[in-house]
Amino acid sequence: MGIQTNLGVRVDMIHPQRLYQKIGLGLQNRIASGEFGLGDRLPPEREIAEELDVSRSVVREAIIMLELQGFVEVRKGSGVYVIKLPDTCQEEQAPELNRSSDVGPFELLQARQVLESQIASFSASNVTKNEISRLRYYLDQERVNLENGTEDYEYDRLFHLTIAEASQNSVLSDIIHDLWERRNESPMWQQLHSRIKSNTYRCQWLEDHERILQALQKRDPDGARQAMWQHIENVKQTLFQLSDMDDPLFDGYLFR
Structure with a gap:
């Protein structure tokens, strides 16, 4: 049994669809029912999140x-507006969503945060001099790309994959490789990044990588785990803030 809301979604029944798909489908049904017409603005993210008792990141994934x-x-700076009306009802749309294997970008980052922080801790005790040299090279190349304004994230990916390889455990390495493949092939991830027009956040991420490398060089498991956890937390928070499209002057609580 689930809790029915006026969005038409039972928030505790997340299978077989992902939670963001359930919420997105509920919003889609409201559009199809005529509650929101062409050109209408949807409620702000935080209003939807409060109503459904979910995080704003899940709501943002539904909007994506x-x-x-x-x-x-x-x-x-304005919000989310209806530009097309659905042609079919929930029952007809649900199978299409069920076939989607795409995960939400913030859900993916959360999984990486849990796994990569523990792997970094384990790798701190197993990392080799050669791997430290490779990590330093990738970090230097990230810095060059940033200084040149080059939009290339390959060295970022290689930095993380090399830390996983430093665990000397092929299963852990394969897991992180697969997560990065999902990220690179994800339409949801690409759509999120299309909203972000600034790359100033990369300076912070470069500093994060430096802290991770220093902990690995010191063979400090606790330091490596904490540095990796904080790095991916910074990534989550930065992407969330930079992709926020709600009107900053709107406060839904004033209209309750």
Whole structure:
């Protein structure tokens, strides 16, 4: 049994769909029912999140899903607007969503945070001099790309994959490799990044990588775990803040 809301979604029944898909489908049904017409603005993220008792990151993933389907348009500093009406009802749309294997970008980052922080701790006791040299090279190349304004994240990926390889455990290495493959192939991830127009955040991430490398060089498991956890936390928070499209002057609590 689940809790029914006026979004038309039972928030505690997340299978077989992902939670963001459930919420997105509920919003889609409200559009199809005529509650929101063409050109109408959807409620702000925080209002939806409070109503469903979920995080704003899950709501943002639901909005990204609707954006990819062409039902809404996200306008910076204004909000989310309906630009297309669904042709079918929930029952007809659900199977299409069930076939989607794409995970939400913030859900993916959370999984990486849990796994990569523990792997970094384990790798601190097993890392070789050669791997330290490779990590230093990748970090230097990240810095060069940042200074040149080059939009290339390959050395970022190699930095993380090398830390996983330093665990000397092929299963752990394969898991992180697969997570990064999912990230690179994810339409949800690409859509999230399309909203972000600034790359100043990369300076912070470069400093994070430096702290991780220093902990690995010192063979400090606790330091490596903490540095990796904080790094991915910084990534989550930065992406969330930079992709926020709600009107900053709107406060839904004033209208309750």
